[in-house]
Amino acid sequence: MMRIDIWSDVACPWCYVGKRNLETALTETGIEAEIHWRAFELDPSAPLSVETATAENKASKYNLTLEQAEAMNQQMTETARDAGLNYRLDLIKMGNTFNAHRLAKLAEGRGRGTQAAERLFAAYFTEGAALSDPTTLKEIGVGLGLEAEELDALLSSDAFANEVRADEDMAHEAGITAVPTFVIDGKFAIPGAQPVETMIRLLERLNEPSGTGDEER
Numbered sequence: 001m002m003r004i005d006i007w008s009d010v011a012c013p014w015c016y017v018g019k020r021n022l023e024t025a026l027t028e029t030g031i032e033a034e035i036h037w038r039a040f041e042l043d044p045s046a047p048l049s050v051e052t053a054t055a056e057n058k059a060s061k062y063n064l065t066l067e068q069a070e071a072m073n074q075q076m077t078e079t080a081r082d083a084g085l086n087y088r089l090d091l092i093k094m095g096n097t098f099n100a101h102r103l104a105k106l107a108e109g110r111g112r113g114t115q116a117a118e119r120l121f122a123a124y125f126t127e128g129a130a131l132s133d134p135t136t137l138k139e140i141g142v143g144l145g146l147e148a149e150e151l152d153a154l155l156s157s158d159a160f161a162n163e164v165r166a167d168e169d170m171a172h173e174a175g176i177t178a179v180p181t182f183v184i185d186g187k188f189a190i191p192g193a194q195p196v197e198t199m200i201r202l203l204e205r206l207n208e209p210s211g212t213g214d215e216e217r
Helices: 013-029 054-061 066-082 098-109 113-125 134-143 148-155 161-174 196-206
Strands: 002-008 033-039 181-184 188-191
Touching: 002 013, 013 066, 013 113, 013 196, 033 098, 033 113, 033 161, 054 066, 098 113, 098 134, 098 148, 098 161, 113 134, 134 148, 188 196
Parallel strands: 002 033
Antiparallel strands: 002 181, 181 188
């Protein structure tokens, strides 16, 4: 079975698109994969919450006009729609994602890693949920079938902080600077939210018993 490690951030719009494109590619190729989600914070210094709207924040961060930022958001929304996702970037509540990654680590330890990734992405990009809010994270965790008591213990401590940092250290050592990044069998990295057709071609090449996939690195 193919192993795929995915470095991503729950606040990364391309990561949700990349997740969906990978799932489509795996379904169409029939390749079975064991997927592991790896933490990567796009902005580790982000405050718990950001009051400015998404477009205004983007305009300020990248020195754009508000119109340019809004156009970028519209383009991202259309890209997500092509992947079958309904982005509501106007509802997004920006903030620090460290605790969301800790929740994801707890869920993965219970065999619900991919379900947690899907739920966190959907909550952030389609429902306008504040993933820095402990109450929101607890609700998401309970919805994943996790016990309320263990979620309270998680959110009132630094549990799984080391695991999140270890993922980020691993990314740094591997030279991963952007997400999503898909690492196949610990050897081959596929950067970015590649189109489904590209993912199919790469996965099939890397899944060949006698092939090394060097041509696709």
